[in-house]
Amino acid sequence: MPNLMKLYYFDTEGYGEVSRLIFKFANVPFEDVRIPKTDWPAMKNEPRFLTQQIPILELANGKILGESKAIQYYLGKLYGFMGKDVFEDAKIQQYVFGLDDNGGAGKAIMLETDLAKKAELAKAFYVNVVVNILQNYTKFLNENGNNGHLVGDKLTVADLALYQALKTFMLFNIPIENEFPILSQFLVNMKEKVAKLSHA
Incomplete structure (x- = not known):
């Protein structure tokens, strides 16, 4: 082997x-x-x-x-999870790196042990960081035809990175389902794809 x-x-x-x-x-x-x-x-x-x-x-x-x-x-x-050309590769990297533009705020929330401070940090994180990210990635999905992918018409590293980011945001009780329906549907679709992997 x-x-x-x-x-x-x-x-x-x-x-x-x-x-x-x-x-x-x-x-x-x-x-x-x-x-x-x-x-x-x-x-x-x-x-x-x-x-x-x-x-x-x-x-x-x-x-x-x-x-x-x-x-x-x-x-x-x-x-085969990057783009079809150099430009698409760069777009994928743009979206992957863009998800990290949070100044380490998410990690700070995870490490905070005081529940009141944790709640305060989470609220500020949502208002100051997450809303902007979610609005941008809703726009990016729409710009690509809302076909379930950020770049092109197949699964890429960018889609997987967005999926993981959305799962993390959900840990902070971010209201994705109610306020960001396109991202909510993206998350549902990705969860279904991942679930099929575990049963393959």
């Missing part, structure tokens, strides 16, 4: 999930190495962890690739 690529990340979705989904949609076996957070301090100085951060992707030939979006781009190009 040939060596498989190994994706190293924590046992959560986070920055590793888009890459996991690319493997699954491509029907390509891989080693999903899920590191317990309690084990990470003792592991992070191993040579394979180039910057003491994860995710990393270890190729079958032993080469290492770090940074979540670099891994997504590599796997997307390898397995």
Whole structure:
């Protein structure tokens, strides 16, 4: 049996999930190495962890690739989840990077332990950051013909990144279903596609 690529990340979705989904949609076996957070301090100085951060992707030939979006781009190009030309590739990257334009506010909410402060941060996050993102990505879907994809007429890394972002926003009780129907339908459609993977 040939060596498989190994994706190293924590046992959560986070920055590793888009890459996991690319493997699954491509029907390509891989080693999903899920590191317990309690084990990470003792592991992070191993040579394979180039910057003491994860995710990393270890190729079958032993080469290492770090940074979540670099891994997504590599796997997307390898397995057909990027665009049909250089411009579409750039559009996909534009949409992927655009979802991170939140100044780290989402992470700050996750880390906050005081419930009152967490609620206050979540409200500010929605008003100051999320609404703008949701309005923009509604527009982007419409500009592409509202065909269920951000770029072209097939599933791309951009769609997977938007799917993960919307799932994360839902954790903060963002009213996507009531206020952003196009994104709500996109999320429903993507959930159905992902559910089919687990039953394939």
